[in-house]
Amino acid sequence: MGEVHVNGSATKLISKPNSNGIALQPSNNHRGLWFEEEIEEDLRWVFSVSRVLHTGVSEFQDIALVESGPFGKVLILDGKLQSAEADEFVYHECLVHPALLYHPNPRNVFIMGGGEGSTAREALRHKSVTKVVMCDIDKEVVDFCRAHLTMNHEAFHSSRLDLVINDARAELEEREDKFDIIIGDLADPVEGGPCYKLYTQSFYELVVKPRLNAGGVFVTQGGPAGILTHSEVYSSIFNTLRQVFKYVVPYAAHVPSYSDSWGWIMASDKPFPQITVSETDSRIKQRLDQSSELRFLDGETLRATMALNKHVRQALAKEKHVYTEESARFVHGHGAAQQAA
Incomplete structure (x- = not known):
C-alpha cells in the first residue's frame, strides 16, 4: 500500500497506484485529497474526499468507503464507484420500481447482490411484497454497509428481509421456491471480478x-x-436477454456520480402492459408505502427513461454479440481476484 502525505500526516492509498485506477492524491488546495477513478486508459473521474472511512480487501474484491464533498458517503468496489449517498436514489429507484410496477401483484423478490441494502429498501416499500431475499457473496461488504449506511438500517432490520450470504448462482440453483421478481444488482462485469459470469446467456x-x-x-x-459507453456491456447484455426472454425493455437515466447515463433492462415472457403516465402515478400512490415519496421516479420520468436516444437505440437494435463466459465483455478495470493471480 502506498502513502500520500497531507498536512504532515500519512494517509494510506486505497490500492496500489494504477492497479485499479483508484488513488487518493494530495491536492494543492484546501480540500486535501482527491479520489481518482480510471474510466478508460485516457479518461479519469476525480472528486474531492474529506475523509477515508474504511478501506480493505475482502475475499472477493477491494472495498472502500469515503466521505466526499459533492456526493456524501461513497462506496467503491474494485476501483469502481458503486453508490453515492447524494444520488443513489436515482439508480435504485430505476432498478427496482419499474419491474414491480409493471407486475400485477409482486409478492416475493430475489435480489442478486445488493449488499449495501438500498435495493432491498426500495423493494420493501411495496406493500404487496411479503418477502425479499437478498443474496450477496461478500459478507464483509454487507456487514460494513449494515453498520455504516444509516439510510438502510430499517431495511436490514425488516422482518420481511431474508439476508443470505452466498453466491447468487448457487443460491438460485439450490432453492426450490420461485419469485415474481428477480433483480440483478451486481457489480459491473470487470475482468477478474466475481460477477461477470452472472451476465451470461x-x-x-x-x-x-x-x-x-x-x-x-x-x-x-x-x-x-x-453515447460513448453503451457498447462496452450494455448492448451485449440487452441482446443476450433477447435470446432468453420474449419481451425485453431497455431504459436509462443520468446518474451524476457515475459521470454517465446508466442502463437497466427488464425482461419477461409476458408482455409488458402499456401504462400511461397517470396510471403509473396511480400505481405508485396505491402500491407504495407513502411514508416518504419517491425522489426521482414518477410516470413522466419512467416514460422518459424508456425513450433512449437515437444513437443508442439503433445500436441496441443492431447488436449481435451474446454474452457468454468465453466471449465476455468487460468495463474498464480489473477485479481483485485477477490482481492476486
Missing part, C-alpha cells in the same frame, strides 16, 4: 428463468449506457 436461461413464477419479471443493471 447460460445463467439467464438455465438459472434465472426457471426461478421466475409465470408472468415474472427479471431486471438487471446493465452498466454505462451513454
Whole structure:
C-alpha cells in the first residue's frame, strides 16, 4: 500500500497506484485529497474526499468507503464507484420500481447482490411484497454497509428481509421456491471480478428463468449506457436477454456520480402492459408505502427513461454479440481476484 502525505500526516492509498485506477492524491488546495477513478486508459473521474472511512480487501474484491464533498458517503468496489449517498436514489429507484410496477401483484423478490441494502429498501416499500431475499457473496461488504449506511438500517432490520450470504448462482440453483421478481444488482462485469459470469446467456436461461413464477419479471443493471459507453456491456447484455426472454425493455437515466447515463433492462415472457403516465402515478400512490415519496421516479420520468436516444437505440437494435463466459465483455478495470493471480 502506498502513502500520500497531507498536512504532515500519512494517509494510506486505497490500492496500489494504477492497479485499479483508484488513488487518493494530495491536492494543492484546501480540500486535501482527491479520489481518482480510471474510466478508460485516457479518461479519469476525480472528486474531492474529506475523509477515508474504511478501506480493505475482502475475499472477493477491494472495498472502500469515503466521505466526499459533492456526493456524501461513497462506496467503491474494485476501483469502481458503486453508490453515492447524494444520488443513489436515482439508480435504485430505476432498478427496482419499474419491474414491480409493471407486475400485477409482486409478492416475493430475489435480489442478486445488493449488499449495501438500498435495493432491498426500495423493494420493501411495496406493500404487496411479503418477502425479499437478498443474496450477496461478500459478507464483509454487507456487514460494513449494515453498520455504516444509516439510510438502510430499517431495511436490514425488516422482518420481511431474508439476508443470505452466498453466491447468487448457487443460491438460485439450490432453492426450490420461485419469485415474481428477480433483480440483478451486481457489480459491473470487470475482468477478474466475481460477477461477470452472472451476465451470461447460460445463467439467464438455465438459472434465472426457471426461478421466475409465470408472468415474472427479471431486471438487471446493465452498466454505462451513454453515447460513448453503451457498447462496452450494455448492448451485449440487452441482446443476450433477447435470446432468453420474449419481451425485453431497455431504459436509462443520468446518474451524476457515475459521470454517465446508466442502463437497466427488464425482461419477461409476458408482455409488458402499456401504462400511461397517470396510471403509473396511480400505481405508485396505491402500491407504495407513502411514508416518504419517491425522489426521482414518477410516470413522466419512467416514460422518459424508456425513450433512449437515437444513437443508442439503433445500436441496441443492431447488436449481435451474446454474452457468454468465453466471449465476455468487460468495463474498464480489473477485479481483485485477477490482481492476486
